[in-house]
Amino acid sequence: MNVAIAAGVGLLVGVVVGTLGAGGGILSLPILVYVLGQDPHAxxxxxxVIVGATSVVSLVPHxxxxxxxxxxxxxxxxxGAVGxxxxxxxxxxxDADLLMALLAGLLLVVSAVMLRRSLMDRRRGDDGAPAPSSSSRVVTGLVTVIVASFVGLLTGFFGVGGGFIVVPALLLVMRVDMRLAVGTSLLVIVVNAVLGLVGRVGQDLTVDWPVVAAFAVTSMLGGLLAGRFSARARPRTLSLLFALLLLAVAVVTGVQAVPALLAG
Incomplete structure (x- = not known):
């Protein structure tokens, strides 16, 4: 039963990753824990594994x-390797419950920032492409190192690809267009996923590989199918969808994790 459920939700996760360049980890982690009954660390x-494989496939059309x-x-x-x-x-x-509660809090903050930016863009009629200027094209090495290290840390800590931070970082810090942010984010996710897995080598974890395989295969299929929508959608629409996704996952994860943490 879990394999069938994993295959079904994997398709949804793949569509999200392929469309928004993020969201795979923040969806797959709560699903694996709260729907499929997996231990949070495993x-x-x-x-x-799921997000890395899906991002590789989704990267191709972009x-x-x-x-x-x-x-x-x-x-x-x-x-972000060290992080x-x-x-x-x-x-x-x-603690596992604390891990999920921290993830919910982080998603809530990022979703608020992204939602505010998306609504401001819609009021201005801005389509998400920043005006070219020397200040938007040149990002100091220090800022890049800080942001990239932070993303790497989050990737390894939460077991997510980091796209939910990479996309806002590319948009708000490095000032790139939303479509470029989506495509570039997928590349960063692949690198971060590999490095995050390296950091987990030697840990005593029991992973349900049949469930992971079913999840990953349908997720990769969804990533390929989502490419067409992403190419046609307006950048500010993608940005708003991304913010709403983060907010929804933050609320659902928080409702599950916080009471469990307090009860423990």
Whole structure:
């Protein structure tokens, strides 16, 4: 039964990842824990496998359309290497309920920032493409290192690809277009997922591989199918959908995790 459920929800997760360049980890982790009954730490490892594989497949149509900034994405991902490995080690020391409650809080903050920006863009009639200027094109190495390291830390700690932070970082800090942010985010997620898995090597975790495989296969299929919608959708529409997704997952995860944490 769990394999069938995993296959069904995997398709949904893949569509989200392929469309928004993020959301796979923040959806798959709560689903694995609260729907499929996986241990949060094992689910975090499984989530990295699912999100990494889905992002590889989803990256292809975006790359064909020229919506991937390869150099920036690789640099961004590699800069988070230390954070990803360190976060994975740190997660093993944290209580499972606290891990999920922290994820809910983080998603709530990011969704609020993204939702505010999306609504402001709609009022201005802005379509998400920042006006070219020297200040928006040039990002100091210090800011890049800080943001990338933070994303890597979150990836390793929560077992998510980091797209829910990468997309806002590319939009708000590095000032790139939403479509470029989506495509480049997928590249960063692939790098972060690999590094996050490396950081979990040697941990004593029991992963339900049949469930993970069913989840990953249908998720990859969904990622491929979502490419067409992402190409046609307006950037500000994608941005608003992304913010609403984060808010919804934050609320659902918080409702599940916070009472369990307080009861413990």
């Amino acid at each position: 689910a975090a490892t499984a989530s990295l 790359a064909r359309r020229g919506n991937v900034q390869w150099r920036r994405g690789l640099v961004f991902g590699l800069l 990803a490995v360190g976060g994975a080690r740190l997660a093993a020391l944290v």
